[in-house]
Amino acid sequence: MSDIVLKTEDLTKHYGGVHALEGANFELRSGEHVAIMGDNGAGKSTFVRQITGVEQRTRGKVWLYGKEVDFAGPLDAREAGIETVFQTLALADHLDVPDNLFLGREKTKWDWLGPFRLLDYKAMRQDTLDALERTGVKIPNIRNTIERMSGGQRQCVAIARTASFHSKLTIMDEPTAALGVQETAQVENIIRTLKEANEPLILISHNMRQVFDLVDRIIVFRRGRICADLDIKSGDYTGEDVVSYITGAKTGEEYMETAT
Amino acid sequence: MADTSHGTGGLTFDKSKRTWPNEMNILLALIIIIVVFELIGQLAPYMRGQSFLFDTKDRFDSIFNEARLQIIILQVAVIGIIALGVTQVIITAGIDLSSGPLVAATAMIAMSFAQTELVNGNPNPKALFGPWAMDLPVFIPIVIGLAFGALIGAINGTFIAVLRIPPFIATLGMFLVCRGIALWWSGGNPVSFPTEQFAFIGSGMMPVVWFVLLAIIFHLIMRYTVYGKHTYAIGSNEEAARMSGINVKRHKVMVYMIASMLAAFAGIVLSAKASTAQAGMGEFYELFAIAMAVIGGISLQGGRGSIIGTVLGALVLGVIRSGFTYIKLDGSYQLMAMGSIIIAAVVLDQYRQRSRA
Numbered sequence: 001m002s003d004i005v006l007k008t009e010d011l012t013k014h015y016g017g018v019h020a021l022e023g024a025n026f027e028l029r030s031g032e033h034v035a036i037m038g039d040n041g042a043g044k045s046t047f048v049r050q051i052t053g054v055e056q057r058t059r060g061k062v063w064l065y066g067k068e069v070d071f072a073g074p075l076d077a078r079e080a081g082i083e084t085v086f087q088t089l090a091l092a093d094h095l096d097v098p099d100n101l102f103l104g105r106e107k108t109k110w111d112w113l114g115p116f117r118l119l120d121y122k123a124m125r126q127d128t129l130d131a132l133e134r135t136g137v138k139i140p141n142i143r144n145t146i147e148r149m150s151g152g153q154r155q156c157v158a159i160a161r162t163a164s165f166h167s168k169l170t171i172m173d174e175p176t177a178a179l180g181v182q183e184t185a186q187v188e189n190i191i192r193t194l195k196e197a198n199e200p201l202i203l204i205s206h207n208m209r210q211v212f213d214l215v216d217r218i219i220v221f222r223r224g225r226i227c228a229d230l231d232i233k234s235g236d237y238t239g240e241d242v243v244s245y246i247t248g249a250k251t252g253e254e255y256m257e258t259a260t
Numbered sequence: 261m262a263d264t265s266h267g268t269g270g271l272t273f274d275k276s277k278r279t280w281p282n283e284m285n286i287l288l289a290l291i292i293i294i295v296v297f298e299l300i301g302q303l304a305p306y307m308r309g310q311s312f313l314f315d316t317k318d319r320f321d322s323i324f325n326e327a328r329l330q331i332i333i334l335q336v337a338v339i340g341i342i343a344l345g346v347t348q349v350i351i352t353a354g355i356d357l358s359s360g361p362l363v364a365a366t367a368m369i370a371m372s373f374a375q376t377e378l379v380n381g382n383p384n385p386k387a388l389f390g391p392w393a394m395d396l397p398v399f400i401p402i403v404i405g406l407a408f409g410a411l412i413g414a415i416n417g418t419f420i421a422v423l424r425i426p427p428f429i430a431t432l433g434m435f436l437v438c439r440g441i442a443l444w445w446s447g448g449n450p451v452s453f454p455t456e457q458f459a460f461i462g463s464g465m466m467p468v469v470w471f472v473l474l475a476i477i478f479h480l481i482m483r484y485t486v487y488g489k490h491t492y493a494i495g496s497n498e499e500a501a502r503m504s505g506i507n508v509k510r511h512k513v514m515v516y517m518i519a520s521m522l523a524a525f526a527g528i529v530l531s532a533k534a535s536t537a538q539a540g541m542g543e544f545y546e547l548f549a550i551a552m553a554v555i556g557g558i559s560l561q562g563g564r565g566s567i568i569g570t571v572l573g574a575l576v577l578g579v580i581r582s583g584f585t586y587i588k589l590d591g592s593y594q595l596m597a598m599g600s601i602i603i604a605a606v607v608l609d610q611y612r613q614r615s616r617a
Contacts, residue, residue, distance in 0.1 A: 075505055090503045092496035094563035095489075103493055104504030106486055115487045115514065 003030045004066065005169055005200045006051065011060035013046050020046040022224045024060070028169070031198040033191070035211040038221035038246055044204050047221065048171055052084050053077040065168065081168030085158050085175055097142035098128040101161050131164035135190040152183025159190050170194060171202045176210065188214060208239045220245040220252075228252035282557045282565075285612075286572040293576060297583040304587070312586055328582060330465065336578035337467035338363075338533070340571065341526040342549040343556075344478050345519030347570040350553050351482075352515055353495045353562025354420060354427035359523035359549055361438035362412055363542030366527030368442050370405035371451040371537035374398070374458035386452040386536075398457035402528060409524025410517050412438065417513030435546070442539040452536035462533030470529055471574075474522065479567040491515060495562025551598075552577055555605045559613075 006028040013021040021043045028034055036044045050057040053071025062069050064080055071077040074084070091100050098121070107120040107127070128142055137156040139149070146154055155175060162170050172191075176184040184207075191214050194201055205211050211218060212232060220228040220242065228245040229252060230237050244250040297312040314324060342359045349356045375384055377394035387394070412434060419430040445451075460466065482488035490511050493501040502508050526545075531537040556573025558565030580601060584594040 074503055078503075078505065090497070090500040092493045092500050092563070094492060094496040099489060099493075103489075103501070104506050106489060108486060113485070116481055116485045118484050119486060119489060121484075 004028070005030050005032070005064070006202075007063040008051070009061045011047070011050055011062065012058045013050055013055065014058045019224050021050065021057075024226050026219065026226065028200055028202065031195075031200060032217065033195055033201045033203065033215040034217045034219060035203045035205055035215040036219050036221060037205065037211065037242065042221040042246075043224040044221050045173060046224075048084070048173055048202070048204065051077070052082055052171065082171065083162035083165065083167035083169070084171045084173070085155075085162055086173055091146045091154060091158055093147040094145055096145050097132075097139060097157055098124040100146060100157055101128050101131065101164060105165075127164070131160055135160050135163050135193050137186055137190065150183075152179045152186070155179060155183065156186055156190070159187060163190055163194060167199065169200050169202070171204075173204045174206065175203070176205070176207065184210070208242065211242075212239065218242060222246065222248055222251075225255070227255050229254070283568045283572060286555070286557055286569055286576065290572060290576050290579065293579055293583065297579070297586060300587050307587065310586075312583065328586075330468075332575070332578040332582045333468050333471075334465065335581060336552070336574040337471040338526050338530050339545050339548045340471045340552065340574040341467075341474055341529065342523045342545055343552040343570050343574055344474055344567060345522035346546075346549045347553045347556070347558050347565060347567060348478070348482070348491055348515050349427070349519045350550070350558045350560060351491050351495045351562060351565055352512060353498070353560075354512070354516070355431060355550070355560070356416065356516065356519050356523075357428065357431040357546050358412065358416060358434035358438055359519070359526075360542040360545035360547070361435050361442060362409065362520060362523045363527035363530060363545055364442040364537075364539055365412075365438045365445070366405045366408055366524040367531035367537035367541050368445040368451055368539065369408050370401040370524075370528045371454060371458075371531045372401075372446070373404055374401035374454040374532075375451065376453055376455045379453045384453045386450060388446055388451050395455055398455065398461075401454075401458060402461075405524050405528045406521050409521040409527075412524075413517035413520025414513060416520060417516030420516065421509040421512035439539070442541075445539075448539060450536050450538045454532060454535055458532050459535050460532070462529045462531070462535075467529050467533055470525070474525075475567055475571050482567055487511075487514070492563055495564075497563075548577065551602045554602060554609075557609060559609070560606075 004027055006026070008024055008026045011021060011024040011026070012019075024043075024047055026047075036047065038044050046055075049055040050060075051062060053073050053076050064082070069080060071080070077084070092103060095103070102124050107123045108117045109120050111117045125142065132139060132142070135156075137160050139153055139156065146157065149157070155178070159172065159175060162172075176187050179187065188210060191201065191203065195214075201215075203211070203215060216231070216233050218228070218230045218232055218237075219226055220230070222245070227248075228242075228250070230242065230245070241250070245252070294313060301307045301310045301312045311325065312328070342363065346356050346359060372388045373393055373396055375387055375389075375394055377384060377387075377391060379385065384394070416427075416431055416434055419425045420427045461470075482491065490501065490506050493504070493506060494508055494511060498508060527542065530541060534541075552573040553565065553570050554560065554573070555576050556565065556569035556571070558569060558573075577598075580598060581594070584597065589597070
């Protein structure tokens with residue numbers, strides 16, 4: 001049990017009559033990188049929203065490191081060690097890179113001043129440079145505000161932010177969907193860095209090449225249900241197989257009964 | 261790990277690359293306005309070669325017309341103190357309309373605890389309370405006034421942050437409530453004749469001293485403390501601030517409390533300066549305070565602006581008021597011109613932001 005980072009059992013979410021997610025049983029082992037794939041509306045984002053406490057599940061159980069958890073909101077999940085890069089970036093546009101990296105967990109001096117304690121700008125700048133170097137992110141000037149940056153740079157800041165606070169579990173929801181070739185490569189480099197550091201990751205992506213390059217296992221969602229669990233490191237599966245699972249031409253043996 | 265062929269040489273923190281600060285534009289505008297008034301004074305036939313800025317009365321001990329400079333700063337000091345708080349509220353993408361009436365209400369309340377028993381040997385003719393409230397130490401009216409401000413700010417903040425009433429509506433309601441309190445407090449009568457200590461708070465250039473001191477303190481707070489950073493973060497992207505673990509509700513309540521305490525302090529200074537408190541005090545102060553912030557480049561969308569900007573905005577407003585009087589512009593024209601300038605400042609600011617994006 002100890003090497004299982006995240007486990008869900010019968011995780012289900014209904015929006016009124018819409019069964020967005022139905023009976024998802026999922027496991028993530030320590031150091032493992034897993035991709036979640038599936039068509040639009042297959043339940044990928046819904047699944048993530050239940051784990052991260054953004055929404056409250058209809059039924060089912062979630063364990064994090066063997067401990068059953070029930071997050072009231074995204075903050076709870078974050079405090080428990082789940083860092084998420086959402087499709088909509090949670091950055092403050094008028095602030096610069098260190099400000100955003102350390103937002104809500106600033107390094108401070110003179111803590112006896114309470115809310116008026118001083119920001120340790122120097123330490124935060126240095127840590128930012130270190131974090132960016134570690135993750136291979138290139139940003140011309142970290143003192144620039146986010147609003148002056150390209151979409152790719154913003155995404156990199158958002159990801160560097162999650163990657164720089166050694167989290168127990170990182171979740172990325174289509175991190176490269178809006179990025180160009182070079183920017184995508186940067187983000188993928190960060191993901192490789194996480195893998196080297198043995199930090200577990202759940203990656204939602206539509207990019208077949210990227211998924212095969214980066215992750216150990218693919219979970220395919222279809223119409224709200226998990227329909228395949230593919231160990232791609234074994235080399236038994238090709239991109240075409242995965243497409244078949246996504247479109248419904250194939251279904252994993254163990255899911256025959258439930259996924260139709 | 262890091263790909264050396266791509267290098268990390270682009271990772272820099274370069275001071276020289278820091279962008280042209282917004283405040284420089286306002287400073288530039290301030291200088292241009294002063295030059296324009298100076299030129300009108302020197303060149304317009306009806307002004308007979310007067311100077312706006314310089315001492316022309318053959319007094320060798322000074323270069324500038326110090327009396328005018330003093331008046332300019334003194335005129336904006338009290339409203340400037342309010343503007344320091346309004347600035348913080350606007351940076352969170354809020355607004356505070358209640359500050360003007362709060363000035364009046366606080367002036368009334370604080371003055372009632374600052375009265376002196378004997379005026380020229382006779383009993384104080386405006387005494388509101390009995391002898392127990394006479395000749396109290398000066399800190400008592402100050403503490404009571406600030407506590408009243410904190411209470412009003414806490415109510416504003418609670419309605420806005422917890423009950424999610426739009427700031428415009430919540431503070432508009434408080435605007436009327438405070439004006440009502442000011443009128444009710446002494447049944448419409450002025451409260452006058454404070455102790456010498458209390459009068460000292462507003463005597464001479466003291467309002468300017470308070471304004472400068474508070475401006476420096478809040479400049480440092482907004483720039484170098486967690487409170488300041490979170491205020492900007494909330495105005496910039498409230499959702500992101502919440503996701504980052506900032507207690508947005510508590511922080512907003514704190515911002516409105518600080519803003520109201522600054523307005524309350526402005527009320528204390530104003531009543532001390534006038535040696536009297538009247539229910540009609542502080543009329544339009546909330547609007548002038550907002551105007552100072554807006555001229556100073558504080559964006560009403562939140563997240564953008566600085567205390568330095570507001571101080572410069574206050575000076576611009578002061579110079580314009582004083583300048584219009586100096587070139588003998590009629591009061592009615594002054595209001596029209598000032599209104600136009602405020603609108604022009606916002607139009608320019610928006611245009612500049614759009615061209616940059």
